Amino acid sequence: xxxxxxxxxxxxxxxxxxxxxxxxxxxxxxxxxxxxxxxxxxxxxxxxxxxxxxxxxxxxxxxxxxxxxxxxxxxxxxxxxxxxxxxxxxxxxxxxxxxxxxxxxxxxxxxxxxxxxxxxxxxxxxxxxxxxxxxxxxxxxxxxxxxxxxxxxxxxxxxxxxxxxxxxxxxxxxxxxxx
Numbered sequence: 001x002x003x004x005x006x007x008x009x010x011x012x013x014x015x016x017x018x019x020x021x022x023x024x025x026x027x028x029x030x031x032x033x034x035x036x037x038x039x040x041x042x043x044x045x046x047x048x049x050x051x052x053x054x055x056x057x058x059x060x061x062x063x064x065x066x067x068x069x070x071x072x073x074x075x076x077x078x079x080x081x082x083x084x085x086x087x088x089x090x091x092x093x094x095x096x097x098x099x100x101x102x103x104x105x106x107x108x109x110x111x112x113x114x115x116x117x118x119x120x121x122x123x124x125x126x127x128x129x130x131x132x133x134x135x136x137x138x139x140x141x142x143x144x145x146x147x148x149x150x151x152x153x154x155x156x157x158x159x160x161x162x163x164x165x166x167x168x169x170x171x172x173x174x175x176x177x178x179x
Contacts, residue, residue, distance in 0.1 A: 023052075024049055024052065024054055026056070027045060027048070027049050027054045028049065030045070031045060031046060031049060048089070052089070053088075053089035054088075054089060055087040055088055055089045055090055056087070056088070057087075060083075061083055061084075061087075064076070064079070064080045064083060065080060065098065065102050068080055068099075068102055068103055069102050069103060072103050072105075072106045074138070077099060077103070077106070077107060078134055078138065080099065080102075081095055081096075081099060081133075081134055081137060082130060082134060084098055084099075085130050085133055085134070086130070091126065091133075092110055092126050092133045092136070092137060093109065093110060093111060093112075093126075096108070096109045096110045096137060097109050100159060104155075104156040105155060105156050107141060108141065108144055108155070108156075108158050108159040109159040110124070110136075110137055110140050111124075111159060111163055112124040112175050112176075113162075113163045113166040113167065113170075113175065114144075114158075114159055114162040114163050114166065115140065116166065116170075116175075117162050117163075117165060117166040117169075117170070118143065118144065118147055118162060119143070122176060123175075123176040123177070144158055
């Protein structure tokens with residue numbers, strides 16, 4: 001492994017490294033050029049920059065989210081979920097969180113705690129394929145709606161209440177990240 005003191009021409013190495021640096025270029029430039037006071041949004045952008053999870057949000061995506069909020073249909077929700085899953089930094093739990101806040105009476109967050117609490121599985125296994133993720137999510141939503149109806153749980157609170165129930169009743173059982 002090379003160390004800094006091993007480089008024979010530090011000036012040349014510095015120029016090369018500076019030229020090749022390409023970490024989240026749009027957000028890096030925005031944060032580098034920030035002047036004025038920091039806001040909550042600035043701090044959130046910095047946190048997302050550091051964790052490399054800053055998505056590029058298009059107006060088309062925002063329009064699709066707002067369209068779903070104005071008139072829910074499963075077809076629109078499936079299309080929006082696909083768009084979200086195609087974003088950098090978004091996997092099924094994050095995408096489902098957006099959907100949950102957009103239409104909480106129709107969709108909820110898919111979460112490993114809730115999943116293990118209501119299914120026979122002890123681990124949420126998220127597939128790599130987007131089509132399979134969408135199928136998994138809507139099968140989960142169907143199951144969650146059925147359980148909510150059977151157990152008289154308000155659907156819009158299901159993700160929170162069932163998450164907390166798992167924490168209360170399974171606090172000593174570690175969450176599994178894979179089978």
